[in-house]
């Protein structure tokens with residue numbers, strides 16, 4: 001347990017990873033106006049430390065420095081850039097325990113999950129270190145006898161990044177790694193709830209040899225100001241954002257002024273479908289991870305669980321048995337599966353979804369209320385009798401609420417699953433190969449998990465269709481978002 005910056009420091013093998021300055025243009029700095037804002041431990045509600053509350057001027061300096069630094073960085077060979085990124089990966093893994101503790105303290109997820117996230121974030125750094133050497137162009141047979149056509153790929157330019165609190169390490173890692181691998185400069189603005197993981201990453205980036213100014217971490221409570229700076233500053237050539245669809249729309253509108261390239265990882269409303277031929281135990285295990293990973297605070301979390309009528313009761317019973325074995329508590333304590341939710345607002349959203357469903361006829365099978373621990377701890381909850389009229393069916397809950405819908409036919413459930421503006425992740429469990437093929441093709445989602453509840457990996461393209469976003473992160477495709485294509489026509 002901890003209750004202050006001193007206590008958190010004392011838990012770290014390397015206390016210098018806990019930073020209370022921002023990292024701007026290669027310098028560790030405070031805000032120009034000296035203001036700070038608190039970082040709170042959601043498990044205890046107490047302040048861990050204060051960090052600088054930067055404004056547009058400091059962010060503009062970070063952008064200018066990134067523009068300068070990237071000239072030399074982009075001129076390096078892919079292999080040279082790869083070497084620095086590889087060192088950064090090694091340092092992240094060598095400091096996994098400390099990075100995990102910092103992450104748990106500011107975000108609340110259990111330490112094992114936090115350390116898993118650090119490894120997951122680092123895997124993007126490792127992956128894109130490898131990809132830095134493979135930014136291939138193309139040779140195209142000329143359209144006239146004297147013409148030779150080549151296509152080269154070049155770094156897009158300075159990237160501005162805005163990320164959420166739910167994955168304070170991995171969301172930044174999977175943006176900054178391809179950006180640096182491609183030769184870009186990068187200015188990160190981490191979520192105001194979770195700036196400490198980002199600052200710790202910057203410490204390690206500096207130690208790995210990332211040139212000063214190439215990568216800045218601008219802590220700030222003034223999110224909309226920073227968003228405007230990114231969108232209005234002509235040195236920024238790309239905006240990458242993970243967060244809600246609502247804020248994504250605001251940023252897209254702002255970025256339109258400069259016709260700026262944008263990558264958007266936005267909200268989801270993932271269906272999780274259990275057909276009557278599914279391996280029920282596997283489906284329950286998949287639902288546990290897909291629904292309850294990060295306490296349900298993940299954009300790829302199952303939000304709507306559709307269970308075919310024949311197995312509805314059996315699935316509900318087995319899921320309740322699995323949930324009953326879990327423990328809620330401070331993420332730094334051992335044996336905890338569920339930490340606190342990030343904020344009081346988050347708890348209220350879960351309560352609203354439960355109240356709405358109850359009013360419209362649903363039933364609580366388990367949980368359904370704040371946990372006896374108080375604060376923002378919430379009981380993992382299962383509800384049955386959920387119908388499409390309920391708010392849960394069209395809004396992301398972002399909390400530990402598993403709502404079970406009953407369905408009869410394949411056609412019906414595909415229509416229900418696709419009846420949303422979102423299209424990020426989807427999951428289903430079945431064994432009939434014909435059904436598996438039909439359903440995976442019919443789901444209007446960027447990602448489909450078949451007989452698995454965990455699809456995230458650095459080797460695959462993560463991203464959504466419809467209003468869940470633009471672009472892909474991870475895999476070889478993840479580099480493309482940070483590269484511009486240039487076609488060269490040579491007359492010989």
Ligand SMILES: NC(=O)C1=CN([C@@H]2O[C@H](COP(=O)(O)OP(=O)(O)OC[C@H]3O[C@@H](n4cnc5c(N)ncnc54)[C@H](OP(=O)(O)O)[C@@H]3O)[C@@H](O)[C@H]2O)C=CC1
Pocket residue numbers: 162163164165166189190191192193220221222223224225226227228242243244245247248250251265266267268298299396397398
């Ligand atoms: N797809 C995903 O991965 C995520 C989806 N969500 C969904 O969004 C809901 C709300 O969560 P929340 O964290 O508030 O998500 P937001 O979209 O509000 O926040 C994400 C990031 O955007 C910043 N931000 C907020 N407003 C602006 C703005 N006008 N201009 C620029 N940046 C801005 C936030 O800053 P600050 O930290 O200061 O608020 C944060 O860094 C969740 O309940 C969930 O449904 C949330 C997080 C991740």
Ligand SMILES: O=C(O)CCCC(=O)O
Pocket residue numbers: 164166167171242243297298299300456462
């Ligand atoms: O919730 C998010 O913002 C991203 C999901 C994390 C992942 O699975 O990669």
